[in-house]
Amino acid sequence: MNTEFDLTRLGHFMKRQLYMNISSMWIAVVAIVGVLLVISGLVAYFNPEAVENLVPLYLVVLFLGGFIFTSKIYNEMNSPQQSYAFLTLPVSTLEKLVGAWLLVAPVFLVTALASVFILTFASATVAGQPARLPGLANGDLLRMVGSFMVTQTFFFLGAVAFRGNNFLKTLLALFLIAMVLAAYTGGLGYLLFGGGNHHLEPGSELKGTAEFIFKEVVPFLYWFVLPLFLLVVSYFKLKERQV
Template sequence: MSTEFNLTRLGQFIKRQLYMNISSMWIAIAAIVGVLLVISALVAVFNPDAVYNLVPLYLVVLFLGGFIFTSRVFNEMHSPQKSYAFLTLPVSAVEKVVGALLIVAPVYLITAMAGIFMLSFLSTMVAGQTANLPELTDSTFIRTIGSFLVVQTFFFVGATAFKGNNFLKTLLALFLIALVIGAYSAGLGYLLFGGNEYRAQPGTELKGTMEFIFKEVVPFLFWFVLGPFLMVVSYFKLKERQV
C-alpha cells in the first residue's frame, strides 16, 4: 500500500466516509436540532428575555455532539463485518487521518454552527426580540471553538485506539489521567509545602516560575502542541491496525 499523500485518493476517501456516515449524522443532527428547537420555542414564549442565554446551551450541545461524532469516525474499522474492507482501502494511514479530521472538524463544525445561527435567529424572532446572533469575531467565541478543536483530538485518538464504546472509554481515560495528574500535583505540593516538620514558603523566584509555567508554557502547549501531538498518536495507532 502506498504511503504517499495523494489528493485524489484523499478526496475519494472523504466522499466514501461521508457516504458511509452521512445518513446517521444527519439523523442525529435532525433529532438534536428538533429537541433544541422545542426548548428554544418554550423559552421564547414563556421567558422571552432569556433567549439570549440559549447560546451557551447550543455550544454545550455542539461540544458533546462533536465529541461523540469524532469518537465514531472510525467505527467501521472496529466492526468485524466491515473492518477488513476499511483497512484494505488503497489509502495510506496519513490520508485516512487527514480525511477523517476534515470530516469531524470543518464538515461537522460548519453544520453545527449553521444550526446554532438558525436556532438563535428563530428563538429571537419568536420572542419578538432583536436578533442577536453569535459574533464570529468575538474573542470568547473564537476561543470556545478553538478549545473544541483541540479537545476533540482526544476523542480522535479514542476513535483509533478503542474498540466499541469509544466515547465512554475516552471519557474514562481522560478521567483517570486527570486523577493521576491531580494526585501527583497534590502529593508534590504536600511534600513541598505541607509537611508536618517543615513548611517551606514559596519564594519570589518559585512564584515567578510557576506563574510563567501556567500563564505562558501551559497555554502554548495546549493551543499549539497538544492537538498536533494527539493527531500524530492517532496516525501511529491507525498505522498499527493497517499493518
C-alpha cells in the first residue's frame, strides 16, 4: 500500500468513488428534488407568499440526504464481495479519507446548494414572486452550512466505524452521547446549584467564567476542534480496518 499523499492518486480515487456511488446518489437526489418540487408547486399555487419560507425545508431535507450519503460512502468495506478490492487499492489511507470527505462535504454541498437555488427559482416563478434566498444577508444560510459540515463528520466516522446500517447506528450513538452529556451537565448543575440558594451576581467571577466558556470556548470547540477530532479518529479507524 502507498503511504505517501499523491494528488493524482487522490483524483483517481475520487473518480472511482463517484463512479461506484453515482447511481444511488442520483436516484436519491432526483427522488428528493422531485418530492420537494411537488411540495413547492402546491405551496406556490395555494399560498404564494409562503414560498420563501420553503428554503429552510429544502436545506433540512437535502442535508438529511447528505448525512445518509455520508454514511454510505464506505459501503464497499461492509460488502464481502467488494471489501477486498477496496482495501487493496493502491491508495494511501489519507487519500481514501480526504477523497471520501471531499465528496461528501464540499462536492455534496455544491450540489445541494445548487438544488436549493433551482427549487427556489422554480417555486418563485410558479408563485409569481421574486426568487431570493432569505437569511443569506444575516448569515443564517452560512451557519446552516457550517453546522452541516460539523455534524456530518459524526456520520463520516460512523461510515468508517460501523459495519452495516451505518446511518441508523450513528443516530443511535448520537442519541446515547446526548443522553450522557445531558445527565453529566444536569448532575454537575445539581452539585453546583442543587441547594437552590446560589445565584450569579452580575460581576461575580463564576458568572464571568461561565460566560467565557459558553461564548468563547464552546463555540471554538464546536466549530473547529470537534470536526477535526472526528476526522482524525476516522483516519485511525480506517487505517485499522485496512490492517
